[in-house]
Amino acid sequence: NAGVTQTPKFQVLKTGQSMTLQCAQDMNHEYMSWYRQDPGMGLRLIHYSVGAGITDQGEVPNGYNVSRSTTEDFPLRLLSAAPSQTSVYFCASSYGLADQETQYFGPGTRLLVL
Amino acid sequence: AQSVAQPEDQVNVAEGNPLTVKCTYSVSGNPYLFWYVQYPNRGLQFLLKYITGDNLVKGSYGFEAEFNKSQTSFHLKKPSALVSDSALYFCAVRDVNYNTDKLIFGTGTRLQVFP
Numbered sequence: 001n002a003g004v005t006q007t008p009k010f011q012v013l014k015t016g017q018s019m020t021l022q023c024a025q026d027m028n029h030e031y032m033s034w035y036r037q038d039p040g041m042g043l044r045l046i047h048y049s050v051g052a053g054i055t056d057q058g059e060v061p062n063g064y065n066v067s068r069s070t071t072e073d074f075p076l077r078l079l080s081a082a083p084s085q086t087s088v089y090f091c092a093s094s095y096g097l098a099d100q101e102t103q104y105f106g107p108g109t110r111l112l113v114l
Numbered sequence: 115a116q117s118v119a120q121p122e123d124q125v126n127v128a129e130g131n132p133l134t135v136k137c138t139y140s141v142s143g144n145p146y147l148f149w150y151v152q153y154p155n156r157g158l159q160f161l162l163k164y165i166t167g168d169n170l171v172k173g174s175y176g177f178e179a180e181f182n183k184s185q186t187s188f189h190l191k192k193p194s195a196l197v198s199d200s201a202l203y204f205c206a207v208r209d210v211n212y213n214t215d216k217l218i219f220g221t222g223t224r225l226q227v228f229p
Contacts, residue, residue, distance in 0.1 A: 004157070040123075040221050041221060042204060042219035042220050042221045042222055043158070043204070043217075043219040044219075045216050045217070048216070058216060059216075090157050090158070092157065092158075097215055100208075100215070100216070100217060101146070101148045101160065101163055101206070101208060101217060102160045103158075103160070104157075105156075105157025105158045105159070106157050107155065107156055107157055108155070108156075108157055
């Protein structure tokens, strides 16, 4: 198993540009989530999904969209990037919402918005 | 609202010495508490959890954590530190109520183990 994979590893954007961060898992996990990690703030939940076709907002959803058309993929879209979205983004997955504390985390995407 | 606090940004310890990484919590109801480790350029890895039962919880890589209800603490410990334990450690609490079920993370503590 590849586990949780994320692409790209690093990206530089200009303010106003859009992009999609990709996340995929091959463990047939129903629960997937996106976090952002900022210095001195720990991880904060952006969006999550409890299964294909179902998504919901986390703590900091503004400026981000998600969709879950398949069990495997959970892309995160930035429609109009802002410098405040400079961060490290982690995707994670687990068998279900009840197992979220043992989520498998991807290696992260480091995003810089100029 | 549920929260956790990690009062130390960094902890330094010599290899072979015991280590403690501190975490305090604030919850309504019974706490569900967790520790994670993050090695450089990697995602978080689950170490251990406290749900109920024995106050001393054992986890991966020789780590353990002690739940103390009176002090609202859940400190991570290891009897003998290794250089390879150097990493970023996060405490977390599970926030569960009628309209939410998510993890709330602390700000992290960087552990540096010196040879």
